[in-house]
Amino acid sequence: MLTKVMTRLTQSTAALVGGRSEAPPLQPDVPVRAIASPSPAVVSQGRILVEPSIHDDVESGYDVRRALRTALEALEASLDPVERRGDAPLLFERISRSGEKTVRQPPAAAQRALDLLRRDVPISDLVRLVEQDPVLAQSLLRFSNSAANATGSRSRSLSECIRKVGTQGLRSVILSSMVEGMLCRTGTEYDAMVRQVWEHMVRTAPIARTLAPGFGVVADEAFTLGLLHDVGKLVLFDRLGTLRVELRREVKLNSQVMPRVLSSLHEVLGGAAALRWGLGKAAVGVVSSHHRRADPLEPNLHAECVYVAERLDLAMVRNEPVNLVRLFEEGRLQASFEAVAPLVERVIAPQSGGTGFTA
Secondary structure (H helix, E strand, O other), X not given: OOOOOEOOXXXXXXXXXXXXXXXXXXXXXXXXXXXXXXXXXXXEOOEEOOOOOOOOOOOOOOOHHHHHHHHHHHHHHHOOOOOOOOOHHHHHXXXXXXXXXXXXXXXXXXXHHHHHOOOOEEHHHHHHHHHOOHHHHHHHHHHHOOHHHOOOOOOOOHHHHHHHHHHHHHHHHHHHHXXXXXXXXXXOOOHHHHHHHHHHHHHHHHHHHHHHHHHOOOHHHHXXXXXXXXXXXXXXXXXXXXXXHHHOOOOOOOOOHHHHHHHHHHHHHHHHHXXXXXXXXXXXXXXXXXXXXXOOOOXXXXXXXXXXXXXXXXXXXXXXXXXXXXXXHHHOOOOOHHHHHHHHHHHHHHHHOOOOEEO
C-alpha cells in the first residue's frame, strides 16, 4: 500500500499564492490526510448545524452497472487483436461483474460520520465516532492545527477541532482519508502511474479552490471535488492490485491498453465511488463527467470549475500556453468569462512570469 503518501497538502494550500501551489513531495513515512481549508462551523447549544453542501443530495439515479457496461463495450470494441491478448479481457470481466463493488467501501466509522454530517447532530456524537478511528482523529487534530487553519490557539480536543473546521472541513478530512486508503501498490510498473495520478489530484485541488469564486461555488467543495475528480483511476489501480493477488502473478497487459483503460473508464468508476460513498447527485455528476466530453444536460458550475482547474494543471505541468477562450468553447462553459479570467491569470502567473495566458 502507498498509504501515508504525503505530508504537506494543507501546507501547500496555505502557501497558495496567487492560486498556484507546487505539488508537495511524497514522503511515505509521515501521514497527513487533511485536504481543504475549513468553512466556519455553525454551532448552537452543543449541536453542529449542517451547512448547505453539494454532498447533501444522496439520491443520484446513477446506474453504475449500465454506465460500466456501455463504457466497457465501447473500450473492448476499440481494441485490436494484439491489445486483447493477456489479461485485459479478465480485467474487464472482473470490473463488469463487480459493478459498484469495484469500489471499496470506506471504513465503518467514516461511513457513519458522513451519514451524521447530513443531519443536525450534537458535536458529542461526532466526537464519539471520530474517537473510534485513531487515524481519523489524528488527521482531524492535525488539520485543525495546521498552518492553513491557524486562526487562534491550538485545538486540544476533538470537539474544539470540529467546532473550528465545521462540517465542510470534517467532511474533507474524512474523504481525504478514504481516498488515501485507495493508494495501492500494484507491484508493477504501474506504481509510477499511481504516483503521477495522485500528484495531479493534489495539484488540481487548490487550483479549483482558487477558481471557485469565479464559478460562484463554495471554495471548500471545489477543493474536495478537485481532489476527487480522478479517483476512478485509483479504483482501477486498486482493481489491478486485487487481480494480481488473485492470479498470484503479475497482470499481463499490452503496453497500450492501460492508458486507454484509464481514459475510458475512470470517469464512470469515479462516479461509482462518489455514489457508493453517498456523496450525492451533484458530486456524482461532477466526478463522472469532469472531462465534459458530451453536452451537459444542464449547467453544472462545480463541474466547470474542476474542468478548468484540471486543464490548467496539465498545461502548467507540460509548460503549454493557456487559451481560456478555447477552454470555454471546448468545455461548453456557462460561467462568466469575465469572472473566471482574472482568477486563471492569478493561478498561472507565478509559474509563467505573467506570460503563457491568452484571454
